[in-house]
Amino acid sequence: MKNYINILCIGAGYVGAPTMSVIAQKCKECKVTVVDINKKRIEQWNSDTLPIYEPGLNEIVTSVRGKNLFFSTEIEKGIKESDIIFVAVNTPTKEFGFGAGMATDLQYWEKAARQILEHSESSKIVIEKSTLPVKTAESMERILQKSNNGIRFDILSNPEFLAEGTAVNDLLNPDRVLIGSKETKDGLKARKKLVDIYSNWVDKDKIITSNIWSSELSKLVANGFLAQRVSSINSISALCEVTNADIKEVAKAIGMDSRIGSKFLNASIGFGGSCFKKDILNLVYICKSYGLDEVAQYWENVVNINIYQQERFVLKMIKSMFNTLASRKICILGSAFKANTDDTRESPALFIARKLVEEKVELVISDPRALNNTKLSLKDLNESISYIEDPYEASIGSHAIIICTEWDKYSKLDYNKIYKQMVKPAFLFDGRNIVDRKKLFEIGFNVFSIGKSDLTHY
Numbered sequence: 001m002k003n004y005i006n007i008l009c010i011g012a013g014y015v016g017a018p019t020m021s022v023i024a025q026k027c028k029e030c031k032v033t034v035v036d037i038n039k040k041r042i043e044q045w046n047s048d049t050l051p052i053y054e055p056g057l058n059e060i061v062t063s064v065r066g067k068n069l070f071f072s073t074e075i076e077k078g079i080k081e082s083d084i085i086f087v088a089v090n091t092p093t094k095e096f097g098f099g100a101g102m103a104t105d106l107q108y109w110e111k112a113a114r115q116i117l118e119h120s121e122s123s124k125i126v127i128e129k130s131t132l133p134v135k136t137a138e139s140m141e142r143i144l145q146k147s148n149n150g151i152r153f154d155i156l157s158n159p160e161f162l163a164e165g166t167a168v169n170d171l172l173n174p175d176r177v178l179i180g181s182k183e184t185k186d187g188l189k190a191r192k193k194l195v196d197i198y199s200n201w202v203d204k205d206k207i208i209t210s211n212i213w214s215s216e217l218s219k220l221v222a223n224g225f226l227a228q229r230v231s232s233i234n235s236i237s238a239l240c241e242v243t244n245a246d247i248k249e250v251a252k253a254i255g256m257d258s259r260i261g262s263k264f265l266n267a268s269i270g271f272g273g274s275c276f277k278k279d280i281l282n283l284v285y286i287c288k289s290y291g292l293d294e295v296a297q298y299w300e301n302v303v304n305i306n307i308y309q310q311e312r313f314v315l316k317m318i319k320s321m322f323n324t325l326a327s328r329k330i331c332i333l334g335s336a337f338k339a340n341t342d343d344t345r346e347s348p349a350l351f352i353a354r355k356l357v358e359e360k361v362e363l364v365i366s367d368p369r370a371l372n373n374t375k376l377s378l379k380d381l382n383e384s385i386s387y388i389e390d391p392y393e394a395s396i397g398s399h400a401i402i403i404c405t406e407w408d409k410y411s412k413l414d415y416n417k418i419y420k421q422m423v424k425p426a427f428l429f430d431g432r433n434i435v436d437r438k439k440l441f442e443i444g445f446n447v448f449s450i451g452k453s454d455l456t457h458y
């Protein structure tokens, strides 16, 4: 007799796999299967070396894998056996046709929806996990309603708010879980089933429900607001650099106002990651398509400031290194889009690397976790770049070091040792404000930080 809920997740990426691992761990009455078209990825999820780096995930996966968590490429079988299907496929920005560079490319998502329709033999709850444009559920419903064999699909939106690097904690202790559904009898019934699953470990008052459009839109807006904070503080960092104000002091002063709050006020070389840019451009596209041009422009500027911040950083490097970087050896420390992940999607380090290669720099990139993804992302430039994991070895003979990712270890390096093996004058550009800049200046470095005045010996 069947006494468990069969959950399927389509897409074994940064969102699908960690989320399902936690559901499997916390919900023993669920049998969770994660499927993917990428055979290698599934093999890695079934091995000792997981395909993504996420602190704490290894322990959770090994505790439930083979018990009530399974990774498989058998998508058809998975669909047939499931009661609930999470769709967590990639939804990148469209690179062709109408809306190129802004709209979401829904081809993977649509393929998943069509697979569900083709292989389902019983009614199911289908849950949007990937970030999708508002009203996607409507299209999903349209595809799935083509079934005329009595099978019904109830669509829910359950956006994922986990951040990479802290995914496990975000999943175990979420600020909130959001579940959107149609407000019909069947919609509410489906919503309750998902509420019950999360109730296994999340307080009831943190599980919020809404109509499906509010849920879809909230995900885009949450990322928009977070990115807006980073762009806001980064825009002020430019002002600090020319006025002798210090961005950390400004951030502290404003962040202590409880109405503003202290989080997400770290000035940086810019935000990266798979969500912020994509989601904001999507928001912009949606606003434009409803004729809300001023609203679109407002949000688009969050992305524009992010581009400005990265370009400004490279221009400052060129200017401060006497207007030429050609043939100089430069070492990038950190290529992940933030610390504690191996993900390089939209990483500012990649933007900077491309600009430096255009300037004919002899480039070395170092990162403790992200070098494989970096090589893939920059594969067209691999002849111009060397990859060395050890930061000491990577910086030998370089004219400048650029810190692009705030890995803890980069704030604790032996900079005396590094300085000795660099070409003089030695430059250090701290794109994350993590080093003790006064100490480094005393060692002999010319130090450039974000939102602080330059410390130069010339």
Ligand code: UDX
Pocket (backbone or CB within 6 Å): 160, 161, 162, 163, 164, 165, 223, 226, 230, 263, 264, 265, 266, 267, 268, 269, 270, 271, 272, 273, 274, 275, 276, 337, 338, 339
């Ligand atoms: C984000 C959202 O936080 C998460 O809720 C959503 O589900 C997915 O998108 P993520 O992309 O993993 O998560 O990373 P996040 O921690 O939000 O950082 C995004 C970027 O902003 C990183 O490049 C980070 O370095 C940068 N950032 C963040 C800053 O530059 N300064 C800050 O103060 C905070």
Ligand code: ADP
Pocket (backbone or CB within 6 Å): 010, 011, 012, 013, 014, 015, 016, 035, 036, 037, 038, 041, 075, 088, 089, 090, 091, 108, 109, 111, 112, 115, 130, 274
């Ligand atoms: P995210 O960060 O949103 O999780 P990823 O790119 O890491 O995005 O993961 C999405 C996964 O979805 C990829 O591993 C991709 O191979 C998988 N995928 C895309 N389309 C399908 C599909 N139709 N069936 C199964 N898996 C799919």
